[in-house]
Amino acid sequence: xxxxxxxxxxxxxxxxxxxxxxxVLTFDAPVVFSxxxxxxxxxxILTIEGAGATDELLPVALRAxxxxxxxxxGSTPSRLRVIVxxxxxxxxxxxxxxxxxxxxxxxxxxxxxxxxxxxxxVATPTASGGLPDPAxxxxxxxxxxxxxxxDLMEINVFELPELKTTTRVLGDGTVSLPLLGVVxxxxxSKTGFESRLRELLEARFLLDPQVTVSVxxxxxxxxxxxxxxxxxxxxxxxxxxxxxQMISEAGGLTKESGADIFIIRRRETGQAERxxxxxxxxxxxxxxxxxxxxxPGDVINVPIDxxxxxxxxxxVKTPGQVESKSSRPxxxxxxxxxxGGLTERANLRGVHILRRNDQGAQTRIxxxxxxxxxxxxxxxxxxxxxxxVVPETFF
Numbered sequence: 001x002x003x004x005x006x007x008x009x010x011x012x013x014x015x016x017x018x019x020x021x022x023x024v025l026t027f028d029a030p031v032v033f034s035x036x037x038x039x040x041x042x043x044x045i046l047t048i049e050g051a052g053a054t055d056e057l058l059p060v061a062l063r064a065x066x067x068x069x070x071x072x073x074g075s076t077p078s079r080l081r082v083i084v085x086x087x088x089x090x091x092x093x094x095x096x097x098x099x100x101x102x103x104x105x106x107x108x109x110x111x112x113x114x115x116x117x118x119x120x121x122v123a124t125p126t127a128s129g130g131l132p133d134p135a136x137x138x139x140x141x142x143x144x145x146x147x148x149x150x151d152l153m154e155i156n157v158f159e160l161p162e163l164k165t166t167t168r169v170l171g172d173g174t175v176s177l178p179l180l181g182v183v184x185x186x187x188x189s190k191t192g193f194e195s196r197l198r199e200l201l202e203a204r205f206l207l208d209p210q211v212t213v214s215v216x217x218x219x220x221x222x223x224x225x226x227x228x229x230x231x232x233x234x235x236x237x238x239x240x241x242x243x244x245q246m247i248s249e250a251g252g253l254t255k256e257s258g259a260d261i262f263i264i265r266r267r268e269t270g271q272a273e274r275x276x277x278x279x280x281x282x283x284x285x286x287x288x289x290x291x292x293x294x295x296p297g298d299v300i301n302v303p304i305d306x307x308x309x310x311x312x313x314x315x316v317k318t319p320g321q322v323e324s325k326s327s328r329p330x331x332x333x334x335x336x337x338x339x340g341g342l343t344e345r346a347n348l349r350g351v352h353i354l355r356r357n358d359q360g361a362q363t364r365i366x367x368x369x370x371x372x373x374x375x376x377x378x379x380x381x382x383x384x385x386x387x388x389v390v391p392e393t394f395f
Contacts, residue, residue, distance in 0.1 A: 148220025158210035258305035
């Protein structure tokens with residue numbers, strides 16, 4: 001089974017500063033780091049997909065005031081949670097420095113709710129071995145989000161509930177608002193659209209209006225993931241996303257995944273194109289050139305690899321059905337080996353394959369298994385439904 005995260009990223013060290021304001025977590029491989037922050041109790045939670053920690057690190061973590069949790073136990077790929085308690089009236093930021101994550105805690109001069117951060121890490125080194133720039137997520141990514149057609153927005157003006165409205169961006173990129181009429185929204189960031197509304201209201205109606213815009217449906221920035229993934233569906237793009245990141249959001253690959261990934265992308269001309277990625281090169285060999293940045297509207301298709309069945313009968317140790325995949329056809333020698341190999345009474349010169357043609361008629365294909373085993377004849381690729389007959393010799 002091919003999984004998205006094949007190599008386990010191990011945490012190799014934890015180092016805390018004497019003043020408690022800095023914590024360094026080191027790993028044995030480069031990682032891509034992204035963070036989404038939200039208000040929560042006074043702790044920072046890092047969730048690290050495909051990572052683990054040795055038992056020797058547990059005492060070190062406890063001395064540093066850190067809790068390590070492997071979730072769920074024995075799962076593949078594994079998931080490591082690092083829980084860092086924050087001092088009272090403190091906030092925390094996380095940055096990636098080489099193969100380390102650095103947590104910096106800052107005490108605020110006034111009381112405020114501390115932050116809880118969740119971080120997702122994917123073991124994908126760049127071509128240079130360094131770290132790519134982190135993709136914006138959470139509140140920062142929402143502020144930078146560029147509004148597009150079909151997005152659903154809620155607009156509020158402080159202390160003026162009659163101006164509150166929920167509206168969807170039309171195909172031409174405009175919205176219709178109370179007092180202001182038709183206003184163009186597409187192409188502006190969320191904060192940029194807030195500034196535009198403040199300018200229009202201040203110029204005609206209000207003094208220093210306080211406008212907030214929230215996007216509840218990101219219909220214009222979506223990517224679909226279909227096929228052999230755990231959770232196929234449509235996912236929002238809040239910031240840049242790569243192929244591996246979107247497959248990870250879809251729960252990773254299933255055992256039915258084939259040898260290819262296809263990205264279906266529609267160009268501005270309206271024409272669709274299909275990009276082909278070799279799954280083994282992308283996942284197993286970690287070729288960063290194949291981990292493409294996605295565009296809104298892309299469809300990631302991980303084709304389900306259809307199973308094929310052949311049957312081995314006669315002088316083999318375990319006659320019966322042998323299963324393979326359509327993307328990885330099985331050969332005659334492989335099928336015989338999967339059937340336990342030949343018995344002592346096998347007639348190597350009398351082996352033949354029974355195969356049905358497109359019209360349903362059965363054909364008999366004689367093969368000289370002795371010559372194939374000696375390398376004097378080519379091995380034969382089998383087709384779905386083939387029956388290999390190995391007769392016995394009687395002298």
